[in-house]
Amino acid sequence: MFGPHDLGGKQGLGPIDPESESTEPVFHAQWEQRVFALTLATGMLGRWNIDESRFARERQHPVDYLQNSYYENWLAGLQTLLVEKGLISHEELGSRQGAAETVDDSLRVPDEATAAKLLRGGGPTLLPAEQEPAFAQGARVRVLKRYTSGHSRAPGYAQGAVGSIARQWGSHIFPDANAAGSRRGEHLYSVRFSAASLWGEAEDVDVFIDLWEPYLELA
Template structure:
């Protein structure tokens, strides 16, 4: 989907600096949020791609305000509510009670975990189809505007590149994030020159990105 998460090439974010004394978790709750987020896929019967999609479903203001582990916490809650493990508002009510308010906690809903077939653990799959593209092929990233989850940033869509590697085939996040199946596909690394992406005068560089076969077309 088109949204706040798709940051490549957007402007106005300021400068980047390294904090050499950074801790893995700046505050204790971030570690708890990380662990709960990591466990939420299994507990909700969803998957990694659904988790990534849940990040995209956050309100753009929340996405930015919550920070990385705040997003993990929000996404854990989102997936668990989607799957009926927790009621909508349950976390909010409990948090208010922990803060000394008297909030009524909602009853548990019916479990509603998604039903779908997985072809194995992880994301990589063996497939029989021959790769449609070969190393050295000139391709174009399709000008896709899918309304759900996918993994093709806006900044490469519609642009011409060259295949540099064929990677292991993998489940298509567009399918798994929405529990419609796996649709495993070949994955390619594609090189785009900076001026193709950013126009004349772009800083000299090459961009390598991994694209699923259905994201690509011949030029």
């Protein structure tokens, strides 16, 4: 979706104003630490995947998304998923009162050792596609216009632009389908765009974007 998260090329957002690397803490408040850990720990329950998690943050009202701090957006996404997946009820979230313990024998709640093991193991996303890659190295491709209410990783600023296939990354889980609960592999490419093809008159710059095959057509 063309949500508020799709920020490439947006203007008027002001300076970046970076904090000094030598003094910036990993977390700026204790609640940020807790939101981070709660998000990872509940993610380990296996009731949703990373694309559903991203989509839950993106489909907030744009004003909320842009006004929130980063971890406020994580909190909003986490609450949405907990309720939508039936792990807590809307009432429990509202009252903030613990109700009965969740009775679900299929839930395996990771302990300390399992959590550490899962962090270390990661989650590789390679997954075979049904067909061979459609685009060869160097092929000229156009990013299709996509107006979808679902999750997508084709940035708005690249849609309609023509670039060339710089690298084939193999076949990876397709986020658009994964966010809708269907897991399949599609070929992933690094596509090179000149800044001029993205922005018209522009700096002498190349932008490389990772794009899945369904986002592209031969140009």
